[in-house]
Amino acid sequence: MLVLGIETSCDETSAALVADGETILSSIIATQLDLLRKYGGVVPEIAARRHTELIGYVIKEALDTAGKTLDDIESVAVTSKQGLIGCLLVGVAAAKSISYAKQIPLIGVHHIEGHIFANRLSHPDLPVPHVCLTVSGGHTMLLYVENDCKYELLGTTLDDAAGEAFDKIAKFLGLDFPGGPVIDKLATKGGIKAFSFPRPMIRSKTLDFSFSGLKTSVINMFKDRVARNEALPLADIAASFQEAVADVLVGKTMRAAEERGVAAVSVTGGVSANSRIREVFRETCRRKNIDVFFPKLSLCTDNAAMIAAAGYARMKMGEVSDLRLNVFPNVPLEG
Amino acid sequence: MMVLGIDTSGYANAVGLVDDEKVLADSTYAAKTDSLEQIVANIDSTLKSAGLALKDVGGIGVGLGPGSWTGIRVGVTVGKILAFSTGKPVAGVPTLQALAYGARHESSLICAVISVGTGDAVYAALYRPENNAVRRIGEYYVGDVKGLTALLTGPAVLVGNGSQAYTRIVKQESGMNIKAVEATPGGAAVACLAEQRLELGEKDDVLSLTPLYLKESTAKAFVNKYKSSHT
Ligand SMILES: [Zn+2]
Numbered sequence: 001m002l003v004l005g006i007e008t009s010c011d012e013t014s015a016a017l018v019a020d021g022e023t024i025l026s027s028i029i030a031t032q033l034d035l036l037r038k039y040g041g042v043v044p045e046i047a048a049r050r051h052t053e054l055i056g057y058v059i060k061e062a063l064d065t066a067g068k069t070l071d072d073i074e075s076v077a078v079t080s081k082q083g084l085i086g087c088l089l090v091g092v093a094a095a096k097s098i099s100y101a102k103q104i105p106l107i108g109v110h111h112i113e114g115h116i117f118a119n120r121l122s123h124p125d126l127p128v129p130h131v132c133l134t135v136s137g138g139h140t141m142l143l144y145v146e147n148d149c150k151y152e153l154l155g156t157t158l159d160d161a162a163g164e165a166f167d168k169i170a171k172f173l174g175l176d177f178p179g180g181p182v183i184d185k186l187a188t189k190g191g192i193k194a195f196s197f198p199r200p201m202i203r204s205k206t207l208d209f210s211f212s213g214l215k216t217s218v219i220n221m222f223k224d225r226v227a228r229n230e231a232l233p234l235a236d237i238a239a240s241f242q243e244a245v246a247d248v249l250v251g252k253t254m255r256a257a258e259e260r261g262v263a264a265v266s267v268t269g270g271v272s273a274n275s276r277i278r279e280v281f282r283e284t285c286r287r288k289n290i291d292v293f294f295p296k297l298s299l300c301t302d303n304a305a306m307i308a309a310a311g312y313a314r315m316k317m318g319e320v321s322d323l324r325l326n327v328f329p330n331v332p333l334e335g
Numbered sequence: 336m337m338v339l340g341i342d343t344s345g346y347a348n349a350v351g352l353v354d355d356e357k358v359l360a361d362s363t364y365a366a367k368t369d370s371l372e373q374i375v376a377n378i379d380s381t382l383k384s385a386g387l388a389l390k391d392v393g394g395i396g397v398g399l400g401p402g403s404w405t406g407i408r409v410g411v412t413v414g415k416i417l418a419f420s421t422g423k424p425v426a427g428v429p430t431l432q433a434l435a436y437g438a439r440h441e442s443s444l445i446c447a448v449i450s451v452g453t454g455d456a457v458y459a460a461l462y463r464p465e466n467n468a469v470r471r472i473g474e475y476y477v478g479d480v481k482g483l484t485a486l487l488t489g490p491a492v493l494v495g496n497g498s499q500a501y502t503r504i505v506k507q508e509s510g511m512n513i514k515a516v517e518a519t520p521g522g523a524a525v526a527c528l529a530e531q532r533l534e535l536g537e538k539d540d541v542l543s544l545t546p547l548y549l550k551e552s553t554a555k556a557f558v559n560k561y562k563s564s565h566t
Contacts, residue, residue, distance in 0.1 A: 101421050
């Protein structure tokens, strides 16, 4: 079954064609990065306007790249849950128009479920059950994946998302936006033990996260050094901060894997592209004899291919949406 | 040419069907905050009520706004993606023009007014009726309703949702002879104006069609102001 996926939940306008939930024929992502840099983050109204401008072009490009027309499409999957409401509705309005005009099934997908399926798309052999850490600028969640489309939330962030902490620290240090890739690159030149930052909640019994204390600690240290006229080794700060985030993410994920007795973990979302975080996961998992899976780099950040894959899985279970499909900016992942 | 017209710029989904200026359907569905949820189903029931299907339509007209920013994004996206999916031509119509078109049989000038949604601010434009059409005179207006006195030079009808209240304010300010016509933008009016454009060969590009916001988002306006005062 050839599925057209559409994703507009935040700052990427994306469309993709995926066959049978596993073969990506095209994956087009129009990023609003230029706007984000200009405004230092996502401005919902500006992002929604840009989605409206781009949505037609992105869908056409996805069809042309795959050498297909809308007549070849057998169903449309679209992010309808979790994200900025004004952004989500552009994708859903487009998807239901195609569904109605072509008389093909429509399926609304939860954005987080899309991220989980980024790993399924990258690794058809991904075992279930496993523990999944999905981590980006918008969320940080640990899930027990019983099988495709059946999840249990184990823990979530109580304040900032991990990616948000990267962005805020980068902004504070006067670095570029988004902060993740910039800090990742800068950190390769710094010492991971140059500063000792806290690992918030790493010993707590819950599987929840908190990153605001770490952020405050970095900022306070920076201000102290400024006040004392001491040198500000940005690469060291970046490396030590990133190491603290990696330790917390890996520590919590390992605890979840042990509690649930699984031999595999998957990491997904924008932060899963971070090279040091991948490295710490690989080292730790090797020691503990646990398999670890990451999506292809192109599937880490928001993309429509993962939405098409998740939509296909839902449709295989007999789920479809009707033309009254609405958007829900904040709902838990069901199933 | 049979044209489907849609407008979701206000607190209703307007859907109309015309064929050679003959109105086949003109429906208004209440949709306070659920334009997105209802619009495609509204289009379907309007078509069915006329015994038609989407494939029978020759072109699509869409109200571009101004109005609710969320609302016009829904309408414009649905209009252009329906056109893209069916290969039919699309024509955008300013919602203020569709409002004025509804009052085209008036003999005086027509001032179409739409609430911005905050305080007494309005979007407005002045139109002259001209053989079954309306032509805009001057620029679009965005500002306090009292400022409409500068737009109006003589007798006029003020058409829009809430026009009674606007008329009272304008009369108080200027003492001018203004008549109020209470109306919301109609789907058939959008369809008629789109049909006129399409028959003149003035179709819009289906991919690049965008709403007529008439106002920058607050964030952008702030950044621009900041920049201009620092250069
Ligand atoms: Zn995401």
